[in-house]
Amino acid sequence: MRSVDEHLTDILGSVSALPPLELALLEAQGAVLAEPVTAPVPLPPFDNSAMDGYAVVAADIAAATESAPIELPVVGDILAGDPGVSAIRPGLTARIMTGAPLPAGADAVIPVEWTDGGAAVVRVARPAPPGNYIRRAGEDVLAGQVVAAEGTRLGAAQLGMLAAVGRARVPVRPRPRVVVVSTGSELREPGEALGPGQIWESNSYMLTAAVAEAGGVGYRQSTVEDEPAKVLDVLRDQLVRADAIVTSGGVSMGTRDVVKEVLSGTGTVEFHKVRMRPGKPQGFGLLDGTPIFTLPGNPVSAYISFQVFVRPALRAMQGLPAEPMPTVSAVLAEDVKSPAGLRHYVRGRLAFNRGFYTVTPADVQGSHQLGSLSAANALIALPEDAEALPAGTHVEVMRLPS
Incomplete structure (x- = not known):
């Protein structure tokens, strides 16, 4: 048998980052940026108002109170997007809208709520310091600043940032x-009636969802019966649309x-036995240049194999570090036993209490017992030399996607 690390190293040595391509912003959602993006101009590009109100000279209203408001003539309106160059001099004011450019000479904005809302003459009932409710040019982003680094996964906020600096x-x-393919003559689609010896197929749904959680695009292929020629034909047919193929069962x-x-x-x-539980039988290689991961058929074995081997490979294909799931150190809440010589992935519930993590192993750990996996939020990764660990031991815990 080979170790988990040996098998993963073999996989990562055979996959490479997908070549970059240029996409429109919304088409790029969920993809990983292939080069850094910088701001061509500062954001905001000009001083502007943070409120609907009045642009003023702060010294003109320094003595304003509720009982003795200051009156100022209103010389005009400044709207967001106003292309004109506006200015005011001391003793005057201009109505200004949120986002509108600050006129020359003004050094503060008074929100309309501090006034009587006058159109020709406004009564200001509160003073304000210079800079009040002004968004300064470049206070968000400076010209030339990197706003999205290479390797950034583009979510909603990142796409908004790219649009804000003018990138289409x-x-x-x-x-x-x-492409995810499950094999087995005993498998039936959910919703179909079961005959003797048959079960509903679940692995392909689980693994296709896991692909999406790892940043990929999953395509579920219909279940294939245990007919060699048919299985090979289906796999070869998928090569035209697949950057990778994942199978479960038959290994x-x-x-x-x-x-x-x-x-x-x-x-x-090639097929190997890997020193792990669950998930001992594993296969991997390139089929006409496309990576193919052949995972065990037991549901828990398939899922854990995906997280340990496929997820890091998919990250590498996106140009990201080939990291496992996020891990934390936690204290065992109960005793656990582990088979000697195998890396054991134990389903459990992770909790955070009083400043540290604790983890409780699930009551059942069979590789066919999907119920305990669906209720788990973590995998306790027990090393090969751990045969019995008492409660209170610190262990490494892999956090499952929520």
């Missing part, structure tokens, strides 16, 4: 397109482990 298109590493030591049968010796695909 950006170069990105695209989200990997991943162990059974007489009808069809994925292993049809892919052994095909391309660079």
